[in-house]
Amino acid sequence: MARQERAIRTRRAILEAASVLFNEVGYEATTIGALLERIDLTRGGLYFHFTTKEQLARAVLDEAVTLEGVRPQAFKLQEWVDIALLLAHRVPREPLLRASIRLSVDPLSRALFGTRWPDWVAVGESLLVEAQEKGELLPHVDPAETARLLVGAWTGVQLVTEVLPGRTLSEEISSLFALILPNVASSGVLARLDTSPYRAERLLKEARSQAD
Amino acid sequence: MARQERAIRTRRAILEAASVLFNEVGYEATTIGALLERIDLTRGGLYFHFTTKEQLARAVLDEAVTLEGVRPQAFKLQEWVDIALLLAHRVPREPLLRASIRLSVDPLSRALFGTRWPDWVAVGESLLVEAQEKGELLPHVDPAETARLLVGAWTGVQLVTEVLPGRTLSEEISSLFALILPNVASSGVLARLDTSPYRAERLLKEARSQAD
Missing domain, CATH: 1.10.10.60 (Homeodomain-like)
Structure with a gap:
């Protein structure tokens, strides 16, 4: 080596x-x-x-703002969904990603190092702006606001899922998208988005087998 | 005295x-x-x-699971919204409520004392079941799942709003409901729900003036 x-x-x-x-x-x-x-x-x-x-x-x-496994998709909205699903799959499996959340949530370390939430909001907002330009969003959607709410909602669902039994983070984030996407995606796009809790594992395998 | x-x-x-x-x-x-x-x-x-x-x-x-300011409403869904709006108004103003979140988020104290998230999920689920019985929900809504997701989303939006500038927690929680309610409330009910960021202040004033 x-x-x-x-x-x-x-x-x-x-x-x-x-x-x-x-x-x-x-x-x-x-x-x-x-x-x-x-x-x-x-x-x-x-x-x-x-x-x-x-x-x-x-x-x-x-290392926390990672897009590993995300690949270009027909819809930019699908890429936005994929980032969140991939993290939901990886966070329970990768101590480094969990540590980055813990450092952000802990007020002491947050005061020293800040958080990566603004970076995540920027990543999401940029994808949603592209989605908007391509006509994938309902007319009333505000990309900045929606990106911010998803980062918040994702973070809290992760914390609460650690405590409540019975559901994986992938399942919960998949349900979160089922809850919000009908009010974000235009109807032609909505039906073609994949929010399955098993999608991330497949994307990651594809990305990692190509990297080998 | x-x-x-x-x-x-x-x-x-x-x-x-x-x-x-x-x-x-x-x-x-x-x-x-x-x-x-x-x-x-x-x-x-x-x-x-x-x-x-x-x-x-x-x-x-x-003291964290508080329903102060919540009053019976024509729609049970409105009471579910009110609880979240009232907390969004009170948490930035009441150290005790912020401390209860901090104790829940901190893994050390969480390991000692648990969290109140299961209690909040139970409160929300019970209201959503009543809302369902009264025909206020869209047919596909699962009260337990929706209650759980809201507790998670609320918690994370609170954390992220502390870090990102420019928006109050009341504004963000109001936006969160604007995002999810169209996929929760039946259409006749949706138009009559009040999710204004100023609603909680009014409810609280009414409750406190009656208590005096």
């Missing part, structure tokens, strides 16, 4: 171990010492990549 | 001071010592009401 590739893998392993800690004990209680107990690295090896907890948190947040 | 009434007011003042602390520094960093610095009470005076931080957090959560 080339030196650079090894460094990338090590960096990723560090970020994932730090994410598990952030998720388990929170930002405040996470320490570099506890991180070193969980990874197969010396302090010097770690410091080659990160020297402070702050750097780790910022790096986790930098 | 009667002795009992004074005790009730003191208890309330303690809970509000504790809520301000929970909001500012979080549950973990809150101490009885810091609380005593903020209230005009001796340690003995405090211990008459609460002896531990855990008791304070539980009492804050016990």
Whole structure:
């Protein structure tokens, strides 16, 4: 394995171990010492990549706005849906993404690092503006407002689904779209959108098999 | 002032001071010592009401499921809307309600005390079942699912609105209903629902002037 590739893998392993800690004990209680107990690295090896907890948190947040698995679709609205479905599939499976939510929700770390919610709103708004230009939206829809509400609703549904038993996040986000899309998509488009809770897994497999 | 009434007011003042602390520094960093610095009470005076931080957090959560200002309406759906609008008006103004959200969102305190989300889902579901029996809902609506999604969406919109500038929580929750109600309310009912961001202030004034 080339030196650079090894460094990338090590960096990723560090970020994932730090994410598990952030998720388990929170930002405040996470320490570099506890991180070193969980990874197969010396302090010097770690410091080659990160020297402070702050750097780790910022790096986790930098990886949070991910479009992995999203591909061009006939409808821009479908891409907007896909982003939310993909995250719903990945967040329960990827500690790093969960950590980025936790860092955003925790007022202490939020005060230090901000959140990625404005970035997500911008991604959604830009897709909805394109959808509007292509005539996919009902006339009254405000792309900025709808993008903002979806980021909020997605975030809260994720939190509440962690607590309430019986439904996966993918199922809940799929239901969320069934609730709001009839008031967003023009009728010709609505019938052709796929909001299945199983869609994300398929998209991700396709993307990852192409990457291999 | 009667002795009992004074005790009730003191208890309330303690809970509000504790809520301000929970909001500012979080549950973990809150101490009885810091609380005593903020209230005009001796340690003995405090211990008459609460002896531990855990008791304070539980009492804050016990006050979180509040229906103040909600009154019987011609449509049960309007009462469901009113609960959400009233909370949207009150949460930015009442530290105790904000603290209950913070305690629910923080994984450490959540692990100790649980959340009130299941209670809110039960309140909403029961209203939506009544609305369904009265023919106020579109045929496909599932009261349990819709109640759950609204609690999630409300919670996340509150979190994200704290971060994004320019819109009040009342405005955002009003927009959230404008987004989802057309797919929930039967058409005759939809046109007669009031989702104005100013509705809650009026309801609350009426309720409080009657209470005086």
